Amino acid sequence: MAYSYSAAVEASLERIAELGIDPTAQVYERLFATHPDMKPHFWRDQDGAIRGEMLAKVFEAILDFIGERRYASHMIRNEIITHEGYDVPRDIFATFFATVGETLKDLLGDDWTAGTDAAWSAMLADIDAYVRATPRVGAAA
Numbered sequence: 001m002a003y004s005y006s007a008a009v010e011a012s013l014e015r016i017a018e019l020g021i022d023p024t025a026q027v028y029e030r031l032f033a034t035h036p037d038m039k040p041h042f043w044r045d046q047d048g049a050i051r052g053e054m055l056a057k058v059f060e061a062i063l064d065f066i067g068e069r070r071y072a073s074h075m076i077r078n079e080i081i082t083h084e085g086y087d088v089p090r091d092i093f094a095t096f097f098a099t100v101g102e103t104l105k106d107l108l109g110d111d112w113t114a115g116t117d118a119a120w121s122a123m124l125a126d127i128d129a130y131v132r133a134t135p136r137v138g139a140a141a
Helices: 006-018 024-034 036-042 049-065 072-085 090-111 114-133
Strands: none
Touching: 006 049, 006 090, 006 114, 024 036, 024 049, 024 090, 049 072, 049 090, 049 114, 072 090, 072 114, 090 114
8 A cells, every 4th residue: 555655755765775875873963963862872882783773674664654554553653662661752752753854854955855845744644643542551541
């Protein structure tokens, strides 16, 4: 299944790959600039490998989320709960996808169109719905 935003979101990810850009450093610089309290959580990641792996998983989740949604929605929910165990607030976890989008927008410059922006906004709204629907650990059902 494809969503109205699928093609534009996929095209933005493909364009980053075509340009040979690894956005990992820029994504985390943006995250730490807006949420400096998150930087200490990466104390073990001396060479950026953990950040790179996490971003790769985010890209995989996005590609599934804009397509068949075989696992992305469940992965997002599971990772929210896992990250809460690392004392990462749910709202910061949710904003990470937006941080990725904002970073890609900066990196792509003129290749980021109004259509791309609208597509990312729609996808992020759908992801946010999954985040809001994820029950809190220990919450009554």
